[in-house]
Amino acid sequence: MAVSSLAVHLDSITKRFPGVVANDDVDLRVEEGSVHALLGENGAGKTTLMNVLYGLYEPTEGVVRLDGEAMDFDSPRDAIDAGVGMIHQHFMLVDPMTVTENVVLGNEPRKWGGLAVDRLASRKAVVDLAEKYGFDVDPDAAIEDISVGEQQRVEILKALYRGADVLILDEPTAVLTPQEVEELFAVFEELTSQGKTIIFISHKLDEAMNAADDITVLRDGVNVGTVDANATNREELAELMVGREVLLDVDKPSVSTGSSALSVSELTVRDERGVVAVDGVSFDVREGEVFGIAGVDGNGQSELVEAVTGLRTPAAGSVAFDGEDITRASRRSRIARGMAYVPEDRQERGLVMDYDLVENGLLGKQHDPAFAPNGRIDWEGTYEHVTDVIEEYDVRPPDPSASAKSLSGGNQQKFIVGREFSQDPEVVVASHPTRGVDIGSVEFIHEQLLDLRARGKAVLLVSSKLDEVQSLSDRLAVVHDGEFVDVVDPATTTEEELGLLMGGESVGTVDAAPARGDDA
Amino acid sequence: MTDDQSDAGGKDGADDQSAAGSEAAADAATTEVDDGDIPSWSESAASKIVTASAKERVFISVAAFLASVLVGSVLVYLSGLVVDCTSAGFLGSCYNPFLVYYFLFVDPFIGGFNVALVMKETVLLLFTGLSVAVAFRAGLFNIGSQGQLVLGGLATALALIFVAPLAPGGVLGTLVLVPFALLVGAVFGGLYAAIPGALKAYAEANEVITTIMLNFVATNLAFFLISTYYQDPESGSVQTVAIPEAARLKPIVPFFEGAQFSVLALLLGVGLVAGTFYVLANTAFGYDVRTSGLQAAAADYAGVDPKRLVVSSMTLSGALAGVGGAVYVMMVMARYRTGVPALGFDGITVSILAGNNPLGVIPAALLFGVMKAGSLSIDFSLGVPKQLVGVLRGLVILFVAMPEFFRLLARYTPYGPDADRAVATDGGDDDA
Known part of the structure; x- marks a missing residue:
């Protein structure tokens, strides 16, 4: 040097x-x-x-x-x-x-x-x-x-x-x-x-x-x-x-958790090749709680999220929404019940690349009477909604007629997050919500997630960013090879311990009990 | 390995790395920096050619059309040099390219009979073009419009013959029979297309194969049924007896008197074009169809049931072809006769020329109609073999169907898109 x-x-x-x-x-x-x-x-x-x-x-x-x-x-x-x-x-x-x-x-x-x-x-x-x-x-x-x-x-x-x-x-x-x-x-x-x-x-x-x-x-x-x-x-x-002062540490007010909004029990999911990707996983996400899932990509997170959101039929086990079994419910009915979903793959799933932002703003809501009364799309209402999302989530360029593919990855992500969070969901499933997003916007998305939590919504957060799941989650599950290695209190667990858990090693010193209440 | 990194739309984290290289290359071309507030580059003349708006598309089509005429003229001229004729009138060539193209494109518009001929072909292609376009928009390749048209037409003819004794005559009969016949055509065409739809949705059978095969089934089934049970005893060809007079679609306008063309059918065709356009653009169902066609994974995400969508969009596609069959029976043949022209297959080309846009089907079908009528008049008036005319028609379609080629040409002019365009900064990067 x-x-x-x-x-x-x-x-x-x-x-x-x-x-x-x-x-x-x-x-x-x-x-x-x-x-x-x-x-x-x-x-x-x-x-x-x-x-x-x-x-x-x-x-x-x-x-x-x-x-x-x-x-x-x-x-x-x-x-x-x-x-x-x-x-x-x-x-x-x-x-x-x-x-x-x-x-x-x-x-x-x-x-x-x-x-x-x-x-x-x-x-x-x-x-x-x-x-x-x-x-x-x-x-x-x-x-x-x-x-x-x-x-x-x-x-x-x-x-x-x-x-x-x-x-x-x-x-x-x-x-x-x-x-x-x-x-x-x-x-x-x-x-x-x-x-x-x-x-x-x-x-x-x-x-x-x-x-x-x-x-x-x-x-x-x-x-x-x-x-x-x-x-x-x-x-x-x-x-x-x-270019301005940034709040690096998430200020997380305590929120009293309610009853279980999303309950997953003994869920087993197979991937495209028929290999068991999620192996008998159980957990509950309560109202007013962020339940985090940490792990190296490819350890079954994608399949788990898809089974919860209705994109993949589980091989065994059940998923319940507000106490009602939705294991076999269609994706559309889950959307109608108020399950918002930020998918991990924004360019494959979250956006239609050839659509402009107005059309993309309708994605998932095309059967919602608020946007399409009697099956006829209210384009003006959609346009206004999209304009609001763009403004609130600082999507650049702020042009509703821009095509999704003309946006950078970070802005695509902000748009999806804005679209999903802005419909007053009951349960939010967020898969890598800040992937590729710049630090200023990460801060904003985190605030929005915590705001949902404060309003008593249940949030399932999957991320491979350790600091993110650690700072936002109330309880944190570490997944390895399709199984939960452990469910830990993120506040009292170090990054090194999490890293070892992510590698599949159980750490004896970590308190395995969930922060509040017990697991399903 | 020289591409910039942009978001590779991979599936799972572990699989990403392998696919990323090529995908990133493709994506890089479409990703843009997000520093600017407004994508001002997109306003440059260059990118407008690539993201061609309707105006430019028309411009490109016209340029392509002129290019095909140019190439075809040379071909006609050269062919005229090598054949023998009594008077080589045009610069030593037997064929005059100007006359050939005059008869191909101008003559069809002169006189009521010629125009009616053009319109007859155009109207029939509106239905099959629309049929193929709807399936295309849903991401399905319906090669079976021909079979759906055949079966829809056959069912229409038989149904009309059955109800003929019960139906009133005159205008009242027309008012009852024509909607009834269209409904029968739509139902049978739709149901027949629902078969490959269901096979694809529930048995993963490729719709290209099944629809092609079902074309043979339809044609031969029609032949068998008519020759065995419904043969017109007074005719040598395999056909049914005539449908009731009241169910025939007549020219109505005196200008077209005597032609196999009805203004009513034209109105129906244009109405269906407008209706299909509206459904695709402004209804939740249309949105589902378009989303599925563009990005199946995103449609899943948006709550579209892919299986039901395949069946319903195939049914709609088949119903449109079936209506075409009904119109064919009522307007052209006044009965069902085997040996239906390849309207369904031409519909595929019409749809592709139209960019699978319902509105585009109108000019595309018209182009086909004009060239079909024009070929006939060349046959009558000039000694040019119809095979050569077929080549000219093929050239027109070939050129018009490759707008990408003309965009590519534009790339090498100063107006072409900047190859050095802002490719992704790290804005497109994934974190994991």
């Missing part, structure tokens, strides 16, 4: 798109051998800036300098040749192929005059590389058989194999468990100790402070400051990011 030569210097980069300035005169200096975090809200221009560095975009103005030398990248190929590697948030790996095959893909060692891939040389190259940087990966394992954390290391190996000296990681921690995040940060240290430079994009304050040496904050395409990670604090960073 004492090294002071600049590995990367983005010199006054401006990137304009028709009608939008994504980066406005941004200056970014990254020292060689350091970890640099690029922090900002959605749409702040972080990814655009990194795409300029990676050769995907040509800057409108400004110069990219590597080791002091001005570069002119026409494509990522040029950037890779110059030693810049980028690891995207969604991995670019071929699932059935082995680690070795994936790493060398496109740059395979050849034999027989270039006619065949030299498998032995490939494997040796990968093993050597892994050894050099202390990576623990099996070169012969298929990608589909290894964990997400390992897949990420394969991506890093791939970049290193191509000779990267500067590694760009786009939201690298989004898909990892807390333990895997720790491992990733250890990898960062190993890499920087061998002279590599790392830039990672994040909108999480804590991980930027933990892992980075320097933090640059972008807001609305402008560099609002580069700070030393050791000399800053969360409040300062949050204020830089949002």
Whole structure:
């Protein structure tokens, strides 16, 4: 860290798109051998800036300098040749192929005059590389058989194999468990100790402070400051990011809980392949309570939520709404009873991408007499409703006639949350309600969730963001492999303990009793 | 691997990674930064071509039409060079492209008889085009409009023959028999389409296969029933006896006298177009249909029962084709005769040309009607083989049916969309 030569210097980069300035005169200096975090809200221009560095975009103005030398990248190929590697948030790996095959893909060692891939040389190259940087990966394992954390290391190996000296990681921690995040940060240290430079994009304050040496904050395409990670604090960073003071800790007033609004008993659900994804799960969500479900994605949360909301028929067990059995009730009747649902997949389920916001505002309510009396849609009423949602939830652009696909992910999410919360539901099922949403809006969505709770609604909250489920939930179930490992009091459980539970390990020290009353 | 990261619409977290690469690429093109208050880029001339509004769609269609005429003219001219004829009148070619296109597109509009011929074809295609379009909007490929039309027409003819002795004559008879016949056609066409609908919903049978097969069933069933039980004893061809005079749809307007065309049928067709458009755009059922067609998963989320929707939209689609069959029987044949023209199959092309929009079915059906009538007059008036005319018709449809090609062309002009358009910033990213 004492090294002071600049590995990367983005010199006054401006990137304009028709009608939008994504980066406005941004200056970014990254020292060689350091970890640099690029922090900002959605749409702040972080990814655009990194795409300029990676050769995907040509800057409108400004110069990219590597080791002091001005570069002119026409494509990522040029950037890779110059030693810049980028690891995207969604991995670019071929699932059935082995680690070795994936790493060398496109740059395979050849034999027989270039006619065949030299498998032995490939494997040796990968093993050597892994050894050099202390990576623990099996070169012969298929990608589909290894964990997400390992897949990420394969991506890093791939970049290193191509000779990267500067590694760009786009939201690298989004898909990892807390333990895997720790491992990733250890990898960062190993890499920087061998002279590599790392830039990672994040909108999480804590991980930027933990892992980075320097933090640059972008807001609305402008560099609002580069700070030393050791000399800053969360409040300062949050204020830089949002441009105003942000309430980071959720203020959760106590609410007296009522009777059980949603009761799930011995629920078993199979996934598309017929494999048991949820295995005999029971819980109650009471009025005025947020019941959280934490866990690494893919441990049965999706199937559980689908069974509760009526999108999937459970194999066994029952679901009751206000004491009435709705296990077999249609999705439409559940909507009519007042079950709001923020789906985890906003682009597949939550929105029709080709509809404008007015039409999307009707989604799920097209048979509601308030919106479609006698089966005839009241478009004007819908339009007004949608205008209100857009305004209240700060959906940008504030244009009801904009198509859903023209909105950024965060704004799509805000629109769905607004639509679902604004219909005075009895029970809210929120699956990853703040996924991809910027910090200012996260705060607002959390307030709305707690407001629903305060009004005596029952909230089932599923999220892979630990801080979110921890701060909002009254009781928190940790799911692993389709079963509840434990139901804990989030106030008295540490993140480390939750992390272990998410990995499927029971922790003896955690009080297993629910906060109030008993489980069904 | 050069695409930006945007929200990959994957299913479960674990599956996301594999699919994300390609999906992100596709999504990136449609995602926009959210920094600006108003998506001002969308107002640029460029993106208007891509998100073509009605006006531009018309413009593109006209351009496509002219391009097809240009290519076809060259083809006609060259063909005329290689055939033998007594007088190679046009620049050494036997065929004059100008005359050919004159007869194909202008002559059909001259004179009552010609116009009636155009309108007859157009009206019949309105029903089948609409039928296919409705199914398309629900995400279903109804290849079976032909069979539904055949069965609807057959049922109409037989029902009319059965009730003929009971029905009053004259205007009163028309007022009773025509609605009755349309109802019979709709019911039988609808029920016949409900079969593949139910097979898809409850037995996961692909509707493309089942509807194609049911076309054969309908045609051969009609042949069997008529030849065995309902054969007109005075005729050599396989047909029923004539339907009662009162149930025939007559030209009404003197201008069309003597043609197999009725203004009444045209009004019915246009009325159904307007009605279908209204239902799709402004009713809860129409919203369910459109949502299912665009994004089945979102329709599930919105509480649409996918099985019931498949059956109901197929039934509606079949009913429209069945009405077409009833009109065919009452307006054209005055009986049921085997060998019904391929109205249902042309309906597929009409629907696609119309962009599956009910309103678009009107110009698309008209284009078909004009070209059918025009082919006949070319046959009469010029010595151009009808196979070559068939090629010209095919070219027109080919060009008009590929607006994407013209948008692609626009991309290489200064008016094309900016390839460097604002692709997602991290705004589209998922957290997990």
